[in-house]
Amino acid sequence: MPQPAKLPRGITRYRGRYRVRMTHEGRTHALGMFETLTDARAALDIARGDAVRDRFVPPSEHRAARKAEEVRAEAEAVTLREWCEMWLAGLEANHHRSRATVVSYRSVLKNHVLEDLGDIRLAALTTERVSEHLATLASRPSERHPGARVNGVAPNVVIVLRSMLNAAVKAKVGGLDAFDFPKSPKHRRVRPEDEQGEVATPEEVKAFTEAMPQRLRIAVPLAAWCA
Structure with a gap:
């Protein structure tokens, strides 16, 4: 063998x-x-x-x-829409976070952010793209006050979108190590002063919300921020 x-x-x-x-x-x-x-x-x-x-x-x-x-x-494949859901889920799980706030954030993002920016990867999102989006929002006419110079939407979007992107940077989601958020548009009055007084500030809206009965609290931020 x-x-x-x-x-x-x-x-x-x-x-x-x-x-x-x-x-x-x-x-x-x-x-x-x-x-x-x-x-x-x-x-x-x-x-x-x-x-x-x-x-x-x-x-x-x-x-x-x-x-x-x-x-x-x-x-780096994580999109803004996917991070939005993860971020909101985290806020909802935080017992120290008001449910009304989370609901208002979700509404702002759904109505004024995700349709335009939702499918962009976080790694591909740029300061210029966000600035362009905010400028587009600011240029839209006010639905509640036809003829007004501003609609009041962009400043609210800035608050929510900046918080969401800052959280992404902190968690290093989507490969983000930093994000240079564009300069915020000036928050100008949507309508002139009237006999009822000035439009409520964010701090006043928060105080009004906390003063309401629990079952009615959601109505205040929805009315204030989502029109």
């Missing part, structure tokens, strides 16, 4: 396949499992050639780099 050919150093037979290993700089590296001896020899020759040329990278490092790239790509 003929004796099996001696395998090259670095190649062993394991469960019907050829396992290839190579020692480099005092460490043994697994190069992989191959179906044929020809493929195993080729892998070993390539690795040895790379080692001679000082270009050898252990397969484990290749795998780690690929995994890191996959994680990075997955993180």
